[in-house]
Amino acid sequence: MPDVRNWQLGRTMHYPFGERRPERQFAFVINTNRCIGCQTCTMACKSTWTFGKGQEHMWWTNVETKPYGGYPQGWDVKLLSMLGPQPWSDSGKGERSSPYGTYDGETIFEAARTRPAAPGQTVLGYLPTDAEWAAPNISEDTPVGGKGEPGKYHPTGESLPVHRTWFFYLARLCNHCSWPACLAACPRKAVYKRPEDGIVLIDQSECRGYRKCVEACPYKKSLYRPTTRVSEKCIACFPRVEGKDPEGGGVPQETRCMEACIGQVRMQGLVRTSPEGGWAEDPGNPLYYLVHVAKVALPLYPQFGTEPNGYYIPPRWVPRPYLRQMFGPGVDAALERYEHPDRELLAVLQLFRRDHRIIGSYERLDGRKVYEREIRGRTWAMYDDTVVARGLDGKELFRTRVEEPVIVRDGKHANTI
Numbered sequence: 001m002p003d004v005r006n007w008q009l010g011r012t013m014h015y016p017f018g019e020r021r022p023e024r025q026f027a028f029v030i031n032t033n034r035c036i037g038c039q040t041c042t043m044a045c046k047s048t049w050t051f052g053k054g055q056e057h058m059w060w061t062n063v064e065t066k067p068y069g070g071y072p073q074g075w076d077v078k079l080l081s082m083l084g085p086q087p088w089s090d091s092g093k094g095e096r097s098s099p100y101g102t103y104d105g106e107t108i109f110e111a112a113r114t115r116p117a118a119p120g121q122t123v124l125g126y127l128p129t130d131a132e133w134a135a136p137n138i139s140e141d142t143p144v145g146g147k148g149e150p151g152k153y154h155p156t157g158e159s160l161p162v163h164r165t166w167f168f169y170l171a172r173l174c175n176h177c178s179w180p181a182c183l184a185a186c187p188r189k190a191v192y193k194r195p196e197d198g199i200v201l202i203d204q205s206e207c208r209g210y211r212k213c214v215e216a217c218p219y220k221k222s223l224y225r226p227t228t229r230v231s232e233k234c235i236a237c238f239p240r241v242e243g244k245d246p247e248g249g250g251v252p253q254e255t256r257c258m259e260a261c262i263g264q265v266r267m268q269g270l271v272r273t274s275p276e277g278g279w280a281e282d283p284g285n286p287l288y289y290l291v292h293v294a295k296v297a298l299p300l301y302p303q304f305g306t307e308p309n310g311y312y313i314p315p316r317w318v319p320r321p322y323l324r325q326m327f328g329p330g331v332d333a334a335l336e337r338y339e340h341p342d343r344e345l346l347a348v349l350q351l352f353r354r355d356h357r358i359i360g361s362y363e364r365l366d367g368r369k370v371y372e373r374e375i376r377g378r379t380w381a382m383y384d385d386t387v388v389a390r391g392l393d394g395k396e397l398f399r400t401r402v403e404e405p406v407i408v409r410d411g412k413h414a415n416t417i
């Protein structure tokens with residue numbers, strides 16, 4: 001089995017195919033601190049792609065309440081316990097090739113070699129039961145209680161920075177992984193990763209419905225359709241990303257789930273990749289800035305080893321051990337930065353959901369100082385900077401400011417009901 005470089009793990013790892021990166025990679029950042037669990041993203045996807053017969057249980061994107069919710073139920077806790085110990089060390093920590101240190105445990109590809117459940121199994125995984133697929137939002141809005149019991153409030157759980165009563169919304173979709181487990185496991189080679197944008201697709205004419213991708217995907221984002229007897233998954237709204245959606249006027253647009261986000265927590269784009277592995281340096285790209293410069297956005301369960309291309313700004317009120325397990329050892333530094341944002345980070349955060357077109361780069365223009373005050377023991381200043389967003393072709397898409405303008409309406413029609 002060849003070795004490939006996984007920068008999220010700070011090391012090389014086993015994968016059934018050799019090192020190969022697309023020209024550009026589909027990627028996204030979700031700010032969990034601002035998600036309100038409205039499920040608009042979920043329904044935007046459902047009503048676009050999975051409203052047909054046999055797709056009733058298919059939620060290519062979903063929002064689950066952590067820690068108890070999950071679709072399919074228990075998808076992450078099941079695999080975490082199958083995987084065993086997941087230690088990290090500080091070796092190389094902070095370097096561009098290993099920003100979170102080094103993962104010393106086994107990935108799902110490595111675990112399949114040391115303890116395969118079946119002969120020839122290339123990926124450690126499991127097939128969820130029908131019951132686990134049946135209810136997409138079970139445990140929605142259920143908090144951790146005083147003694148770790150669901151549904152109870154802790155009597156002193158109201159104090160920041162870490163609530164003792166807590167839950168948060170985790171919005172999920174296919175991560176269009178750099179080393180997809182679905183692709184590694186498919187005996188028909190029906191799953192492929194597009195060289196132009198890294199989007200992972202299932203060739204419907206090649207698939208025979210063996211469900212090896214469903215078993216292998218650690219995020220359980222490949223799903224079986226009983227009416228056609230083949231598997232389907234998120235297609236990253238590729239006509240939109242290619243700029244071929246008639247509504248987009250020929251300009252690449254973000255996916256439907258991103259565009260529809262009410263909480264303005266999602267941003268999707270394309271990042272340039274490097275032949276040495278990982279992302280090429282591109283500080284003007286807002287996704288690159290959030291992941292590699294500010295390091296506030298972290299991969300979901302990087303220890304699985306697929307190098308997922310979905311990144312999350314972790315929720316700041318959740319106990320750190322839980323977050324470290326979910327997003328890796330970069331959590332503390334990410335939250336420190338997010339809680340004390342400098343003017344660059346504050347400016348980039350303004351870009352979320354100001355437009356439906358893909359942002360290729362941004363520029364921050366200095367504005368006036370609005371105020372200065374003490375926040376959590378530190379002096380912090382806010383500046384009304386302007387952020388200019390440009391498309392993939394370098395043309396300006398829009399500009400916005402850190403301080404939202406207050407617009408007072410003409411009172412003439414204030415009471416029209």
Ligand code: SF4
Nearest residue numbers: 174175177181182217
């Ligand atoms: S999230 Fe799952 S379905 Fe999507 S590319 Fe990764 S392994 Fe494949």
Ligand code: SF4
Nearest residue numbers: 035038039041261263
């Ligand atoms: S639309 Fe946005 S705010 Fe609403 S659930 Fe989805 S990610 Fe969260």
